[in-house]
Amino acid sequence: MRRISLAAVGLLLGITVAFADGQKEPEPQTWSWNGVFGHFDPVQLQRGYQVYKEVCSACHSMRLMAFRNLGDPGGPGFSEAQVKALAATVQVADLDDKGEPTTRPGIAADRFPSPFPNEKAARAANGGALPPDLTVITEAREGGADYVHALLLGYSDPPADMKGKMMPGMNYNPYFLNGQIAMPAPLSTDGQVTYAEGQPAATKAQMAKDVVAFLSWAAEPKMQERKTMGIKVIAFLFVLSLLLYAAYKQLWRDVDH
Amino acid sequence: MHGEYRYEPKNGFMKWLDSRLPIMRLLDESVLQFPTPKNLNYWFTFGGILTFMLAVQIVTGIVLAMHYVPQETMAFDSVEHIMRDVNYGWLLRYAHSNGASMFFVAVYVHIFRGLYYGSYKAPREVLWILGVIIYLLMMATGFLGYTLPWGQMSFWGATVITNFFSAIPVVGDAVTQWLWGSFAVDNSTLQRFFSLHYLLPFVIAGVVVLHIWALHVPGNNNPLGIDVKGPQDTVPFHPYYTVKDGFALAVFVLFFAALVFFAPNLLGNPDNFVPANRLVTPMHIVPEWYYLPFYAILRSVPSKLLGVILLFGGILVWAFLPWLDTSYVRSARFRPIFRQLFWVFGVVCIGLGWCGAQTPDHVIVDLGPNMTAINAAVDHATKAGKTPEEIAAVQKSAEASERVTFAVVDLSRILTIAYFAFFFPGLFLLGWVETPLPLPESISKAVLGTRGGAASGGRPLEQRG
Structure with a gap:
């Protein structure tokens, strides 16, 4: 739906979704939140959070996300107790009553901790590359969720024409600009994350889908609220338009125009 | 334009207010009536x-x-x-x-x-x-x-x-x-x-x-x-x-x-x-969609100053429209040539918008190898006394890079010229050469004309609100 309308408006305005030469276009996926009635699956978001926490967060910050967000309506739907427990697993820098630096267990209002204290430290630990913040990552890349999904699963050995061109420390990924990315394949084996009982098997494909769902929610936590309200607003405006049209026809009935 | 209607205050307070601040009069005469x-x-x-x-x-x-x-x-x-x-x-x-x-x-x-x-x-x-x-x-x-x-x-x-x-x-x-x-x-x-x-x-x-x-x-x-x-x-x-x-x-x-x-x-x-x-x-800096036609005009000329002048000129030219258009007839309904030019102009503007969203060197049509440039490269290599293998290599690389193309910047230039030509000399000359259709005597006559079947001059109304 979004794709079709995007293509239509794109044609109209002459804006094409531009993937640069030497960058493979991601395959569109069927996401549960696509379309007018689309919505996030809370259980999937919980799994996605687990993948983020156990895999991505080793290098990537999500500095605008707070633990309390994990309990917000339209999100992963963790209970208040679960949110407090998740927050308490991290240590947060603070000052004690004497003004001395100290650490304390996190509370729901704390932001997700960042893996590196600053950009220089992040680059130093990652061979000069800066792992981008993931708070709005699906909004910040052409192709959105489809792109992040394709990138996570897109790693392979470089093809013959790329073999000689690979820079040291870089990994081949055709979905990334110029095919060379500093990040090694983050999802390397099935079962890398242990999902709870009764959840689908943690295959690479499943983990990628789940973490992309989590990142898409994090990028726009109010999406559910937006679409629910949108349907009501559109319905209201439609009825209002009909009534105004009827009033207009009635009023102008006797005017030659 | 003031009609027959005049505001009459309805009660004592309104009369009192009207003689001090005729705001209800303004609202009534200028909006409601x-x-x-x-x-x-x-x-x-x-x-x-x-x-x-x-x-x-x-x-x-x-x-x-x-x-x-x-x-x-x-x-x-x-x-x-x-x-x-x-x-x-x-x-x-x-x-x-x-x-x-x-x-x-x-x-x-x-x-x-x-x-x-x-x-x-x-x-x-x-x-x-x-x-x-x-x-x-x-x-x-x-x-x-x-x-x-x-x-x-x-x-x-x-x-x-x-x-x-x-x-x-x-x-x-x-x-x-x-x-x-x-x-x-x-x-x-x-x-x-x-x-x-x-x-x-x-x-x-x-x-x-x-x-x-x-x-x-x-x-x-x-x-x-x-x-x-x-x-x-x-x-x-x-x-x-x-x-x-x-x-x-x-x-x-x-x-x-x-x-x-x-x-x-x-x-x-x-x-x-x-x-x-x-x-x-960023790889590709683009403005919001509503600026794209002017962005294309800006980038269609190699000189920055001229580009900026054309960009602002492209907007300011609208202010001179009342004097650039020499026809005394207002509505395009009675201007057969203007009506067609109008749509051409619309397409030109949308075309410029499209150009503004692309990179200027984006190739629209590849017209084939540029033989002049390729031959020149080969001649140069020959004169420099290169070996036949080296000359062949020069020819191969020239064939790959030297192409005759029609790129976004070329289209932008044509459309920019068309954009300005619409205003001048287009509309300026059109007023002198175009023969307008006969105008209806009045709005109500024209309306009744369509109702009665016989047009009272001019074209029948295409759209009745």
């Missing part, structure tokens, strides 16, 4: 729609400003704070950002409606020029607003646009630094842009008042482009046009809501979700 041609079609509803959109932008903008922080290290995060933590902040922000696009959609329809029906011709020249001023102010306001989220496209868009001023001879650099408040786009720039972004909408509102005042002196133009002859040609604005404009507005807002609720980032750029970084230039 204002005599309006009865043949206005839906293209004439966009003035009301624009007034509504200005109000939407001001109201949402005032509330957004309560939560936004115009400071370079906090601006990006404060916008995300609005999206995440402020009650209905996402709605305010999406309404405001998409509202700007819808505002421009409406203003483009409004401008092209004025062009089609000759609404710029005497006695409405001042009304038209005020409209061009509003459009310029809108462009400035939209640009200033786009920098505020302080994403990559905000920052680099601001850098590109403000650099226009450095093209001015002698004082260019000084003017640019004065605009920045610094030696580059930075925190000082952001703070002043925020201040001006808050100011300009109220300036627009002021010029809109003048625009409506200038409208109410001659009265509305209409699809026939002929003057109102008497009360039989008009209806009171209220309720006839309040209801008709209301219906059109509701349909317009339906589209607006579809954008806000179901595709809020459709017209945005993903790069603006990346915080501004002066060390990383």
